Amino acid sequence: MERASRIDLTLAPPAGLAAFALSFVVLALAGTAHPALRALVVFAGAFPLLWVALATTISYAAARALRAAGAELPAHTRALSTFRLGFTLANVGRLFPAIGVLTKARISAAGVALDVGPWAEIPMLGVGRATTTHWQVMAKQRGTLLVGPFRAAVELPGSAIRATALFDRVYAVNVLPAVYQLHPFVEALLAGRHVAGARFQMLPAAIEEYVGSREYRPGDSPKTIHRVLSLRAPDPNQFFVREFRDPSRDDLSVVLDTAPPLDGNEELHRYRFEKAIAFVSALCRAFAARRLTVRFVCQRGKHDLLSLRVRPLDADLDRLDRELAHVGLRGDRATVVRALLGEVRRHGAAVIFVSLRSREALEQQRLSMVTLTPDHVPVFTREVVGA
Numbered sequence: 001m002e003r004a005s006r007i008d009l010t011l012a013p014p015a016g017l018a019a020f021a022l023s024f025v026v027l028a029l030a031g032t033a034h035p036a037l038r039a040l041v042v043f044a045g046a047f048p049l050l051w052v053a054l055a056t057t058i059s060y061a062a063a064r065a066l067r068a069a070g071a072e073l074p075a076h077t078r079a080l081s082t083f084r085l086g087f088t089l090a091n092v093g094r095l096f097p098a099i100g101v102l103t104k105a106r107i108s109a110a111g112v113a114l115d116v117g118p119w120a121e122i123p124m125l126g127v128g129r130a131t132t133t134h135w136q137v138m139a140k141q142r143g144t145l146l147v148g149p150f151r152a153a154v155e156l157p158g159s160a161i162r163a164t165a166l167f168d169r170v171y172a173v174n175v176l177p178a179v180y181q182l183h184p185f186v187e188a189l190l191a192g193r194h195v196a197g198a199r200f201q202m203l204p205a206a207i208e209e210y211v212g213s214r215e216y217r218p219g220d221s222p223k224t225i226h227r228v229l230s231l232r233a234p235d236p237n238q239f240f241v242r243e244f245r246d247p248s249r250d251d252l253s254v255v256l257d258t259a260p261p262l263d264g265n266e267e268l269h270r271y272r273f274e275k276a277i278a279f280v281s282a283l284c285r286a287f288a289a290r291r292l293t294v295r296f297v298c299q300r301g302k303h304d305l306l307s308l309r310v311r312p313l314d315a316d317l318d319r320l321d322r323e324l325a326h327v328g329l330r331g332d333r334a335t336v337v338r339a340l341l342g343e344v345r346r347h348g349a350a351v352i353f354v355s356l357r358s359r360e361a362l363e364q365q366r367l368s369m370v371t372l373t374p375d376h377v378p379v380f381t382r383e384v385v386g387a
Helices: 014-032 038-064 184-189 227-232 266-289 314-324 333-344
Strands: 006-011 066-072 076-078 081-091 098-109 112-115 120-125 130-139 143-154 161-167 171-176 179-182 209-215 240-245 252-256 294-301 304-310 350-354 370-372 381-385
Touching (some): 076 081, 081 143, 120 130, 171 314, 252 266, 266 294, 266 314, 266 350
Antiparallel strands (some): 098 112, 294 304
16 A cells, blocks of 8 residues: 655644634633632633644544555546546554545646546545545546546644645556547448459459458459359349458558648647547548458658558557557648658558648649548538547
8 A cells, every 4th residue: 555655734724723712712711710610711721722732633643544545547548538536545543533534636638737626525534444435537638647646635623734645656547539420421432442342353362361242243253253142142133252352452541630730720720630530530440340451641750650550450449549649730741741642652542631721732632532621520420429
């Protein structure tokens, strides 16, 4: 269990100060009181002082006896979603219980700190016992969310101080992009042969692997007809063909624009970029569900070009989200254009460019690709899943 790194002492609210003032007033009147009542007046004045001293001692001792037994939080979450944060405190003291314990966690993201509030209260933490407090935390933006340090304040009623135990350990939560649900017509981006089956050869080559079967379409070679499935079809005129794919070949490339526009509002550009990040994640998942292999390309920084091959596997999709969680507006226009040209000139795969600019550049209009501007993202997005 983690010991507190330090104990911060602050003056208590006016209740403790009022007890001091009342005691001094009563003791001042003891000299003028009747001799028979003088002992009672002295006791009435000394009792609040004794109680304040005892409450202060118990508060400080209880704070020193607190230990952090651990935190409950996920390793990763999604932007715009909530997760349950738990913090377990233990009282290792031998004499006094911890009464009225208040706990709080510091939440920070991208250098901005936000305290979780209000304080979570533990009415009483007995000697040798442990308890867990919980909060519901919403991750508003992707990246790394830092949870900690934690604070536990003890202030027994009447205490002159508030003793706050500080636990320095910090936990990291990886915040992945938000989940977008896309319309089914997003497949129209892959018009032509890519929608037909994502194959570039009429006959399977030696390196191609069998991936399944589908219904016959005009243009398919009769040599690929699946005889068993065709004979079992209820319609005698219905045929099925075997489908093959080259494992080294990508079906399409998705290029994300990470170069900040030079004109306009910076906050608007960041808002568009966050939407583009979530849209790219949903786009790759939608194509992977159709058993397509996606090559994702973006610039992460100067001389740092990310090229990720996303196959229809959960591991590849999870890796894509982990990479997208930390991609920022750190690209430059020249590098992005060169990467885009390289993808267009590759072996005939479809290319989708997710741009941050409202209009397609002149050099892009001459390329064989699909450009999606920020105005296109809401058209293909059906809903944003916030949980």
